[in-house]
Amino acid sequence: MKTIKTAPYIPTDINIEESNKNRIKVSVYPFESGYAITLAHPIRRLLLSSSVGYAPIGLKIEGVTHEFDSVRGISEDVSPFIINLKNIRFVYKAFAESEEQVVVNYSFKGPMGLTGADLANDVLDVVNKEAYLATINEDAVLNFSIIVQKGMGYVPSEEIRKVVPEDFIPLDAYFTPVKKAIYEIENVLVEDNPSYEKIVFDIETDGQIEPYKAFQEAIAVMHAQMSIFGADITAVPAIAKGSADDAAELKDLMVKIDTLNLSARCFNCLDRTGIRYIGELVLMGENDLKNIKNMxxxxxxxxxxxxxxxxxxxxxxxxxxxxxxLNKKIIKMKN
Structure with a gap:
């Protein structure tokens, strides 16, 4: 005879498997049937959208007035310099963690190959120290300043322009330190019942934050968001139509494809086709993608x-x- 339950089973086990310092697998179980997906999807969304990271949001180069300019004695024009700078992942030193924004001035004299390691100083550290930035020729001097900001998610340069000084070039800011957050749901056996479930999260970060800390912070954000339901529900206004989760997902899908760090060949193939946003790729099936010209x-x-x-x-x-x-948003942004 099947047992009649009066309360759902509470998970009792959590295992952490570390692939490397920036990637882990977190297994949590056992859940009642259907409970795993209910929790796994919002946790994934929070990992991708609510994890705090650091990104350069403004750049000022001595002698440069706009992003399509060139710099005397530097192999790269300003545009590729900016692309290389956005790929560098910063992190604040411990004593500066309470700061939301720092402004740093640099001066380098050639000949030298400038990398991420050269940007580390008393306030900032750099995760990917080997990342290439520019080549400074002999007898050339490169003076520049950057604004590094703490934040979440993705903020386009159009919005950044409102918060940086006029003499700085605003940069698209991709703060999210979580590179990958996916999950699988497996069945587990509990007291001869095989219908219980296990969630296996696969989480990878860029090194700005440890993956398990990112996982813990996502759980903390979920608890904080859910705390509203502990209040007097008679005081809560009527819920508007539409899903807040869908709204957050729509915002993530409207991020530009240049944040994916695709190879130049791949990016140019999409750019020539007029594809600008990640959501456009998500809407396409396998045949649609393969039939893109020069794909x-x-x-x-x-x-x-x-x-x-x-x-x-x-x-x-x-x-x-x-x-x-998503389709409406894409049409609106392209018109």
């Missing part, structure tokens, strides 16, 4: 891998309401 197998595999890391494998099905909102 080779290597470029397709690169895109498929990036979408998989974001939790949207090629061919993923989105809720119909989200698809409708």
């Amino acid at each position: 080779g197998k290597k470029s397709y595999d690169e895109i498929a891998e990036k979408l998989q890391e974001l939790g949207y494998p090629v061919g993923s099905e989105l809720p119909s309401e989200l698809v409708l909102s």
Whole structure:
């Protein structure tokens, strides 16, 4: 005779498997049937959207007036210099962690190859010290200042322009330190019942934050968001139509594809086709992607891998309401 329950089973086990210092697998179990997906999806969304990171949001180069300028004695023009700078992942030194923003001035004399390691100082450290920034020729001097900001998610340069001084070039800011957050749900046996579930999270960060700390912070954000329901529910206003989770997901899907750090060949293939946003790729099926002009197998595999890391494998099905909102948003942004 099947036992009649009066309360759901409470998970009792959590295991952490470390692949390397920036990647872990977290297994949590056992959950009642259907409970795992209920918790796993919002945790993934919070990992990707609410983890705090650091990014350069403003750049000022001596003698430069705009982002399409060139710099005397530097091999790179300003535009590729900016792209290289946005790929450098900063982190504040311990005593500066309470600061939301820091402004740092640099001066370098050639000949030298400038890398991320050269940008580390008493206030900032750099995670990817080997990242290339520029080549300074002999007898050339490069003086520049950057503004590094603490933040969440992605903020386009159009919004950044409102918060940086006029003499700084505003930069698209991709703060999120979580590179990958995906999950799988497996069945586990509990007292001869095989219908219980296990969540296996696969979390990878860029080194700005330890992956388990990012996981803990996502859980803390979820608890804080849920705390409203501990208040007097008679005082809570009527819930508006629409899903806040869908709204957050829409915002993430409207991030530009240049944040994916695609190879130049792959990016140019999409750019020539007029594809600007991650959501456009998510809406496309396998055949649609492969039929893009000049889309080779290597470029397709690169895109498929990036979408998989974001939790949207090629061919993923989105809720119909989200698809409708996404299509409307894309049309509006392109017109």
